[in-house]
Amino acid sequence: MNPVSTFDDDTEDPDHSPQERAAAASRSTWVSVGVNLVLTVCQILVGIVARSQGLIADGLHSLSDLVADFVVLLANRHSQKDADEDHPYGHQRFETAASMALGVLLLAVGVGMVWSAVGKLEAPETVAQVHVVALWVALGALVAKELLFRYMLAVAKRVKSSMLVANAWHARSDAASSLVVSLGILGNLAGYPILDPIAALIVGFMVARMGWGFGWDALHDLMDRAVDEREVQAIRSTLLETPGVAGVHDVRTRKMGDMIVVDAHLEVDGGISVEAGHDIAVTARQRVMQRHRVINLMTHIDPWQRPDRDHATPAAADGPQVRAGSSR
DSSP states (O other), X not given: OOTTTOOSSSSOOTTOOHHHHHHHHHHHHHHHHHHHHXXXXXXXXXXXXXXXXXXXXXXXXXXXXXXXXXXXXXXXXHHTSOOOSSOTTOSTHHHHHHHHHHHHHHHHHHHHHHHHHHHHHHSGGGOOOOOTHHHHHHHHHHHHHHHHHHHHHHHHHXXXXXXXXXXXXXXXXXXXXXXHHHHHHHHHHTTOTTHHHHHHHHHHHHHHHHHHHHHHHHHHHHTTOOOOHHHHHHHHHHHHTSTTOOEEEXXXXXXXXXXXXXXXXXXXXXXXXXXXXXXXXXXXXXXXXXXXXXEEEEEEEEEEOOTTSOTTSHHHHOOOOOOOOOBO
């Protein structure tokens, strides 16, 4: 499963306008800012005093969360701007760019953690005995991050924001790292000091792996990756249900942040007027944009002259076609 782009259904919730989505994103992110600020200070300070490399690594992870929160806030603000002459499709890809920035940030933090932990493992005699207070802070961070993850993911799915999903899973990765750090500190307290830097090493790998995943997915989205087949079929079904549409083929999609740009060929009765065909295309466009996360639909009208062919079947309808123009 791809946590960045997975939602529970194929249509956009009509109860939430873009402004409401932006407000919900801002509220949840500010909650994350507060939690991460407190955790960063506590984990790093206690980690230094208690001599726990694992807790310090976890604190740096919380710090990366804090920076990521501000990246999300910035992207959320810019992505809501209206379309202009330079950006005729709007500014939704600010969200994709933010997801990529989160990925690069996580990757850099993870590599730094691994580098530091490897240095400690090469000189195990330098690993100190940690204080028990480090364990309590790590467990507290684990609970706080898990609760934050559940809250942020619920908001992200409700307003359907891949950027917020990425940030929520960032919180979950920090919860997982806090669990690993807690086990490492527990092992250190039990007489196995080397387990603390091992925990820091594991956390580093976890953070780097998630960063790579987010960055790679965002890169593909910036290269006009299509949405998943399930959502394509849902859009195709909406087009086929439009009165006057006899068949649909060459449905192409590309992601624009959390929105979608669609191209489609619509087959209509070849005996109707150009004006009637245009009206059908306009109706189809309106229906798709109302029911799905589609920011624009470009249509091309083809005459339907093959009664022996099942045009309503997607597998049969698809095929190489020549574009002659488009109508909106």
